[in-house]
Amino acid sequence: MSWNARYREAIESGHKVFADHPASSVVSALNTLQQATGKYGHQPCAVDVGAGEGRHSRELVRRGYKVVALEPAESIVEHARENGIDPETDSEIHWVAQDMRNYTPPEPIDLALLCFMHQREFLITEKIDHLDSWIAPGGWIIFVGHSRAQAGLDVGGPSNPACLWDPEELSEALTAHGYRIERAENVTRKDIEKKEHAHHKDASIDAIVIAQKPIQ
Numbered sequence: 001m002s003w004n005a006r007y008r009e010a011i012e013s014g015h016k017v018f019a020d021h022p023a024s025s026v027v028s029a030l031n032t033l034q035q036a037t038g039k040y041g042h043q044p045c046a047v048d049v050g051a052g053e054g055r056h057s058r059e060l061v062r063r064g065y066k067v068v069a070l071e072p073a074e075s076i077v078e079h080a081r082e083n084g085i086d087p088e089t090d091s092e093i094h095w096v097a098q099d100m101r102n103y104t105p106p107e108p109i110d111l112a113l114l115c116f117m118h119q120r121e122f123l124i125t126e127k128i129d130h131l132d133s134w135i136a137p138g139g140w141i142i143f144v145g146h147s148r149a150q151a152g153l154d155v156g157g158p159s160n161p162a163c164l165w166d167p168e169e170l171s172e173a174l175t176a177h178g179y180r181i182e183r184a185e186n187v188t189r190k191d192i193e194k195k196e197h198a199h200h201k202d203a204s205i206d207a208i209v210i211a212q213k214p215i216q
Contacts, residue, residue, distance in 0.1 A: 008075035018052055022059040025189045025206040026115050026144050030063060032183050032210055033111070033140060040064070044110035047134065049100050050117035054080055054093065060113065061089035068109075072099045101130065108136035115144045118163040125173040132177050138215040141179070143170050147186045147207035154201040165207040179211040 001009075010017045044065050048057040051069035053076055060067045071077050077097035080090075096103065101122070112131050114124065124143070131141060146157035148164040158164055167184040175181060189204045 002073075005075075006073075016053055018055060019191070020055060021191070022055050023115065023144070023189060023206070024191045025187050025208060026056055026113075027059065028187065029142050029144050029183070029208050029210055030059065032208075033142060034063065036182050036210075036212075037140070040110070045105075045107075046111035046113055047103075047105060047109055049112060049114045051095075052076065054090075054095075056113060056115050057093050058089040060111075061092040065092070065111070067093045068105060069093050069095045070098060070100060070103055071095070072097065101127065105134050108139065109134050110136060110139045112139075112141045113144075114142065116146065116157070118145060118158045118165070120160075120163060123162075124165070125169060128173050128177050132213065135213045137213060139213050140182075141174065141209075141211050141213075143209040144206055147205040149186045149207075150202070150205040153205070155204045157204065165209075167207045167209050170207065170209040171211070174209070174211040178214050180214065182210040182212060184209045184211075 006017060045068070046060050046065040047068045047070055048054075048060060049070050051057050051071040054069050057067045057069040069077075069080070074097045077095045080093075080095050112134055117124070135141065143165060145165045146155075148161050148166045150157070151159075151161045151164060167186060171181045171184040186205050186207055189206050
């Protein structure tokens with residue numbers, strides 16, 4: 001089933017595909033970024049790539065960002081545009097129904113956040129050039145997603161190791177583009193990403209990589 005169909009089915013049934021709360025590993029990554037950046041002299045702008053139902057976009061707004069929620073599944077984008085969920089955050093979220101490979105922000109951004117975006121169609125390490133073209137000097141990229149270290153465990157997420165992320169591999173790709181690595185590691189996550197994952201016996205392992213583009 002495509003993501004578009006999956007979200008449409010969830011909307012029609014009155015349920016959600018993902019948990020309401022942001023993943024603990026994403027919160028941890030954003031806490032690291034907040035400590036590294038301090039306060040901006042302007043309202044920072046972020047693109048939440050593969051935003052899904054918007055749980056991480058809303059967390060970014062709560063942290064002061066204006067956000068582009070970039071999600072190729074048109075069903076959830078239409079639903080989010082027409083049905084405000086959180087009045088305290090949704091006014092700062094601009095929903096865009098588009099594949100990241102075809103998207104360019106109208107102006108350089110401060111943060112690209114990619115959470116659990118494991119695509120079968122391409123490897124994310126092959127798209128660093130494209131992501132880098134979005135980022136303002138001194139801006140940041142954060143990757144958080146199912147780690148290759150959990151391959152073979154009884155956990156949710158992709159089963160194909162090629163679709164899982166390795167922090168060392170991501171760090172090498174970013175370093176090759178001149179980025180400074182702030183954090184790169186695997187972390188164990190016990191919170192449940194999707195209700196359908198609740199039956200798994202093992203805790204998930206997520207890769208976290210946080211990197212800053214050089215100022216010049």
